[in-house]
Amino acid sequence: MSYLHVLNGDATLTLFKQSGLPGDVVICREMMCEGKAKYTKDLITFFESRAKHLEFQYGIDKQTYHIHVMQELEKIDHFGPTADEIILWFEYDLFCQINMLFILHYIISRLEIIPPISIVDLPHHRQAEDLPGLFEKRVKLQSEDLTMAADVWDAWCLDTPVVLETISKLSTGNLVHIPAALQAHLKRFPDITTGLSIIENYFLLRLMLGNYRWYDLYMLFWGELEIYGFSNFQLDILINRMVRSGVIEEQDQMLKITSLGREILGEEENYLDYISMEHRWLGGVRLANTPWRWDSSIEGLVAIII
Missing domain, CATH: 1.10.10.10 (Winged helix-like DNA-binding domain superfamily/Winged helix DNA-binding domain)
Structure with missing residues (x-):
């Protein structure tokens, strides 16, 4: 079997190498839960917008972003078509879950033939010896899971959080941590x-x-x-x-x-x-322009007049 493993960040890489698991590795070095995510089906346009925003607002050099993020993800284009299975290693938190959604979006957008995709429910605290057992318990995503992932990613990039709030109350199939992650995200609104x-x-x-x-x-x-x-x-x-x-x-x-x-x-x-709030974004929502506020009394979002 030929495996392609996608890890969330370099911290997991050392443990993964120590685990002895076979396969090629791609590192997701993004933080998609932070900053602007432009709504577009064109990945080149998306990355251009993302790099410009991260440089302006977060001081991340465009060239650094290109080398460490974009070029690394391009390994999916190379290894993905020949892989028998793509395995995503992500934790349950908001940071990991939104990155995972983006990786699924990337795979769907870039690969003409999509191999089976599985996810590993990675605990926050783990050792190298835990990884083979976690690998054996991986969950294969079904077509409806991929559709759900695509819908949630699209909703993440919209200029309104209303769709995300709706999804946060639904069952999301094998993407079991998405609702809790989205609920946590919505509480970041003012x-x-x-x-x-x-x-x-x-x-x-x-x-x-x-x-x-x-x-x-x-x-x-x-x-x-x-x-x-x-x-x-x-x-x-x-x-x-x-x-x-x-x-x-x-x-x-x-x-x-x-x-x-x-x-x-x-x-x-x-x-x-x-x-x-002029250059503050939560996904596709520009906070300077949005009427949406978090109301803890109803545990939900409400719109104000601005």
Whole structure:
């Protein structure tokens, strides 16, 4: 059997090599849950838009993106047509699940003949010796699963989150973690009262209890909101935005909440009055233009007049 394994990030590669599993390997080095995802069926157009946005908003050089992301994914074009099976190794969190959807979109878009595709339900904590057993328990995707994946990816790139909210309440076949990941994603929309995303709200609530070093705060986040699977890079960007907006300040390498942060938590002020959303995107939704807000009282999105 000829296998093509798609791993989410380089961290899994070392364990995979130690596992002794046969097959070619492709590394997905994207973070599709972060930033703009243009709605288009043309992958070249998509990557051009994505690279431009990541360079402007996140400081990721276009050439670096081309070499480390696009050229790596092009291995799917080379190995995919001759593979007897493509196996996707992704965890249950939002970061991994959206990357997995994109990889499925890439395979469907690029390969004329699609070999059988399986997914490994990869736990967050694992050792190299665990991988062969996980490989044996992989789940083969059916045609309806591929259709669902394509529909969810399209919905991710739309300029409205309404379709994603609908999908988050449905059964998604063998893509069992998609609903929970989408529900976590929707809570990233600004709160209807405070303007805070669930992650910004979490950080302020934690800092209400005391000051923290950056990494210690991240460790708490990773333990309590593991569903997001965010990297240091993403959290650094978010915290820096909060510092610039004046809701958090840093003193002697310690983060602390400001009086403005306390007022926002107390619903006396709104976070959106103090931070620019001009180039902020959640998938295909440009936050500066969207009327959609998260309402925790109904656990759903509502539209406001803007």
